[in-house]
Amino acid sequence: GQNIDQPTEMTATEGAIVQINCTYQTSGFNGLFWYQQHAGEAPTFLSYNVLDGLEEKGRFSSFLSRSKGYSYLLLKELQMKDSASYLCAVRSTGFQKLVFGTGTRLLVSP
Amino acid sequence: ETGVTQTPRHLVMGMTNKKSLKCEQHLGHNAMYWYKQSAKKPLELMFVYSLEERVENNSVPSRFSPECPNSSHLFLHLHTLQPEDSALYLCASSHVRGAEGEQYFGPGTRLTVT
Numbered sequence: 001g002q003n004i005d006q007p008t009e010m011t012a013t014e015g016a017i018v019q020i021n022c023t024y025q026t027s028g029f030n031g032l033f034w035y036q037q038h039a040g041e042a043p044t045f046l047s048y049n050v051l052d053g054l055e056e057k058g059r060f061s062s063f064l065s066r067s068k069g070y071s072y073l074l075l076k077e078l079q080m081k082d083s084a085s086y087l088c089a090v091r092s093t094g095f096q097k098l099v100f101g102t103g104t105r106l107l108v109s110p
Numbered sequence: 111e112t113g114v115t116q117t118p119r120h121l122v123m124g125m126t127n128k129k130s131l132k133c134e135q136h137l138g139h140n141a142m143y144w145y146k147q148s149a150k151k152p153l154e155l156m157f158v159y160s161l162e163e164r165v166e167n168n169s170v171p172s173r174f175s176p177e178c179p180n181s182s183h184l185f186l187h188l189h190t191l192q193p194e195d196s197a198l199y200l201c202a203s204s205h206v207r208g209a210e211g212e213q214y215f216g217p218g219t220r221l222t223v224t
Contacts, residue, residue: 042218
């Protein structure tokens with residue numbers, strides 16, 4: 001079966017660093033995606049990992065370990081606007097089918 | 111218009127009504143998707159169209175009927191829905207075989223079935 005686990009909710013303070021973990025068990029693996037979704041809005045693409053290691057994009061970084069079925073999204077220098085849900089998704093087979101986790105709701109406080 | 115657009119943004123319908131959701135992508139992509147997002151549940155993939163052919167139908171009830179007339183447009187026809195079908199319906203598009211193939215989402219249609 002397909003299973004993707006993320007914490008339901010996290011809180012952090014403005015200016016801090018937060019790490020959102022994602023573990024997965026899927027029948028195949030062809031890439032892992034992170035999306036950000038503000039309340040009432042569309043998910044927007046943040047990052048993509050297909051090989052082990054760290055991918056950095058400005059304040060956001062994403063890490064993947066395929067052998068452990070594990071990824072994390074690291075957000076640095078948190079801003080109030082980073083309050084949103086963060087969705088982990090695995091492309092298990094082919095190029096089109098994504099399996100999503102339930103998302104982690106991040107609340108950034110002053 | 112840029113990106114992926116969806117209309118209507120909000121829809122209230124009775125169980126006996128027939129309505130359609132529309133999605134249009136302006137990104138030159140060749141794959142389009144319908145997802146259902148319910149509270150406290152993961153995004154659920156409903157249908158995938160790749161190069162205008164349906165390649166995925168994720169055990170969706172027949173009261174949902176997709177249509178993809180060309181690579182830029184996608185419809186979801188709704189009839190005799192149930193209250194549990196109330197959810198946010200998201201459309202997305204991507205390249206079929208892009209390097210990353212990330213999906214770009216529209217703003218969604220918030221559907222309420224009464």
